[in-house]
Amino acid sequence: MEQILVVNCGSSSLKFAIMDGSESPPLMEGIAERLGSEHSIITFKYDGKKHEQPLHENDHRGAVTAIKNWIDQHSDLDIKLVGIGHRVVHGGELFTKSVVINKDVLQGIEECSQFAPLHNPAHVKGIKESQALFGDLPQVAVFDTAFHQTLAADQYLYPIPMRLYREHHFRKYGFHGTSYRFIEQKLASLDETYGQQNTLVAHLGNGASVCAIRAGKSVDTSMGITPLEGLMMGTRSGSLDPSLLAFISDAEHITMKQALDILNKESGLKGISEISNDCRSIETAQAAGDDRAELALNMFASKAAKHLAAVATNLDSVEHIVFTGGIGENSPVIRSKICDRLKMMGIRLDQHANQMCPRGEISRISKQSSSAFAWVIPTNEELLIAQDTLALINRPETEQHR
Template sequence: MNVLVINAGSSSLKYQFLNVDTREVYAKGNCERIGIDGSFVGHEENGGPKQKLEVALPDHRTAIKHVFEILKAVDAPIDGIGHRVVQGGWYFPESALVTDETLGWVREVAPLAPLHNYAEADVIEICRDMFAQIGNVIVPDTAFHYHMPEHAWRYALPRDVVDTYHVRKYGAHGTSHRFIWRTVHELRGDKTHRLVSCHLGSGASLCAIEDGKCMDTTMGLTPLDGLIMGTRCGTIDPSTVVYLNRVGGYSIDQIDTMMNKESGLLAVSGRSSDSRDIEEGAHVGDEHCQMALEMFYYRTAQLFAEMASSMQGVDTMAFTAGIGENSAEMRQGVADRLAWMGVHLDAQKNAVRSDEPRVISTPDSAITCMVVPTNEEYMIALDVAELLG
């Protein structure tokens, strides 16, 4: 089955066209700066060279038209479309076929992820309108976390507030964490029962997975909670918001922007939100960059132990996403902080760059450590194949 996977943002649209059975990627690309001057489409086919097409993209409908026009050159029919939806809210315990009702749900929960859900709902509607003969599937990032134990997802707020406004831990990166569990279990079988999946990128979260079920995760009501990230502060005292508002004179919107876009590794390093730039700065003696790395290692290791506690044990950890897959230094820094738990990396194995999942821990490590490249598009395509038959 050939599936087109679409991931829409407020001013962008990423796509990948692949075969579920063979895992062959026919084409992939991205539409950037939608509704902004300087818009373009980046596109590549069958692993070939990347092309940059400078085209006017005033809205997502125009972007979708360009994507389908480009894909006409691929000698394969589109059998289904899968849409990554950031926030499924209280409606999506699993992926679902697009109907008037389910599309309405995506819009209803959009206040929890306003920069993403509204754009995603618009794109789903456009695809239904333009290509009525092709089935569409919603794959929410939050669905994998939906059934975590209540003691993990419930906040200690008044029950009427929680129930009225659906305030709870939703998490994110669920599609990635689900793929990591699937891949690790395929490779290790019964050797893995309690896995901590470490999705470390510009956005970062950990997930405790026991025999395929999410037991807890580090992101909360929104993706701001948990780890220190590229530009997000991660977990801090909630009263910081009140303090900055009352004493600092910052508006709620200013604080929201500060904590989501001006904090994290960017703020601590004073240099960049990109871990590569920060590592480079640390190597030449930049103390702020060194502190940014140390804080990242500390918080990741600290929350790793928290995830292990939610399962009352851990046998496997898997690094994934941009930092987790590519930075041997970051992996080593986190592992060093977990040496007290018996975590030991093999320096040579950790230094290897590969697109294949692999073990990087020593034989005597109490926890098997792996690098597992994530593939959210394939996971989405699998759900499309299952629901559309």
């Protein structure tokens, strides 16, 4: 069976998996961590077991080399790699869909680095190292931003001087697009009518956003030119008065960039709870009576509900609301708090179904009386990357590029 190596490069990490494009679990998956450090390691998970080893080359090349060596050493598994699929955070306005990577595509990804300075340069490194080590194996880029390129101008433009958009492309781009596209396709597979209906999706994890989908297309989303806009998140503040940046900078005697780092890395659930950015730890503290934890969870739910209601203004009606992502799939507490704040939209949770929905499975958690179906649908961005890669490399050459 044909298989795809799925690669997700971060600035100091590299996640990977070998998948065949089906719902089957990955043949192998893992992560290289602390890249650039003398303590960098790579972990392989295969056949229910984990194997960890130090990286002798502690960079992206070392990680890709270790993956290639693992594949070569496991010839008994009959691995038939036919392509490599790369998650790319920012595709700007250049990329509206997944593409086979060539020199022009690689240059386009580099051009978008101004909007994702931590991520896109790392993606480029991962792509170049994969090209060097895997020879002529075709490689595909799948963009987090591509799904939201269907937004209308009145949704993606910021109310700032138009010359800033014309000259610098400053606009809302949105993220989590691969997850939203997977959820839209999965929902459509449940009933032939669902794919043409109006859906709100809440992708809630350490990074969190919402999206309004009409007939399979994104019409609004909460993240902006970067993933900082929108919902309160694990360590990100989400949307707030931009003047706060100047106030923090002046009060703390720090630069604007350092103030921005506070909004990106020290805020959100972590900043309010003063416990953790991990929702599970905060829920444990809340259950033990911690007031800060209760406040953090209430704020997180309130911000999510507000943004769901906001993006819903671009839909004629709401037939479905879907929860996905690490928190969305696994936190009945957060789902309940959000839906309590959406009662004015007629959404009613079945509390028993919400508490008891099986981990990793699609579950409907709304009452019969609810104006919209409420669902928990596990996302699988890696699977969609593998499927896109398989589909693209099997197309004629003229259809592969943007």
